[in-house]
Ligand SMILES: Nc1nc2c(ncn2[C@@H]2O[C@H](COP(=O)(O)OP(=O)(O)OP(=O)(O)O)[C@@H](O)[C@H]2O)c(=O)[nH]1
């Protein structure tokens with residue numbers, strides 16, 4: 001497998017320069033367990049350990065390599081490898097566990113759900129799983145990551161009015177592709193193939209039982225992933241899929257299956273939405289006009305921050321997308337934020 005097929009790009013090449021001089025080789029993490037990782041490189045597949053200094057210097061778990069990360073490998077004489085550096089992530093799909101969520105689940109960290117993902121399929125079931133508000137929360141998570149969202153409505157066979165639902169979704173997810181499919185059927189998966197370009201990584205997110213693994217099996221043409229009727233998995237309080245792993249598509253392209261996300265995981269994102277763009281909210285205080293849209297208004301502090309490199313243009317783009325998406329201009333006030341947090345907090349404790 002070539003580096004390009006693994007998803008290598010000039011961004012990583014630039015950050016790898018200093019490591020190459022030290023005799024290290026680039027590799028991409030296929031699968032990460034606590035102590036051992038599977039890493040793919042041009043020189044083959046290696047079982048790798050993380051160098052002690054990486055663990056020592058990591059400020060939190062989010063600084064340790066996860067599936068999808070690019071790393072610098074020292075190849076050892078016994079055929080294994082040592083991960084000596086983690087390359088910067090081009091895209092991080094993550095969830096902040098702060099504030100109320102921290103109180104709820106006792107965590108205090110950024111949890112990385114995906115690294116260097118190009119496209120995220122947000123998978124929803126057209127059966128009982130369907131929930132527009134939840135879909136909005138998934139969209140927020142994806143917009144914050146910088147990956148491109150695609151909405152997959154699965155189990156079309158169990159829904160009579162899926163066309164209406166598509167219209168409903170298109171009105172909140174402006175410009176986001178929406179596909180209604182039946183993963184159990186044979187023909188619908190064709191329309192997803194164009195997302196699998198050479199070296200591109202597609203990750204599937206969604207609640208447990210919506211059919212993420214079924215979709216992957218169908219795309220691959222064999223039962224690579226375990227699948228289960230929803231009732232079985234949910235009654236046991238488990239997800240059928242338990243880890244994240246890079247899977248290579250025969251025609252090129254890389255796919256990542258994920259364990260189903262829990263309601264409480266998304267809850268955090270609602271809270272994050274409230275504070276997700278705090279930096280932009282702060283800058284906006286200094287715009288000349290109170291209702292500045294940060295487009296071409298004179299005296300716009302946000303635009304100015306982009307011009308002088310203080311604020312990432314991509315981030316501003318995502319901020320606008322999200323506002324457009326949710327029509328949530330009014331959500332910027334602190335009072336609204338506090339109210340929202342309170343609401344979700346109460347909900348979670350019921
Ligand atoms: N009727 C119907 N059932 C489907 C469809 N796609 C998947 N299923 C069923 O839904 C159940 C759950 O599918 P999985 O693929 O295991 O779901 P998952 O999203 O991977 O779940 P986790 O791994 O727990 O996150 C299985 O019994 C599938 O056969 C579909 O298009 N129609």
Ligand SMILES: [Mg+2]
Pocket residue numbers: 212213214225226227240241257258259260
């Ligand atoms: Mg699964």
Ligand SMILES: [Zn+2]
Pocket residue numbers: 284287288292293294295297299300301302303
């Ligand atoms: Zn402005």
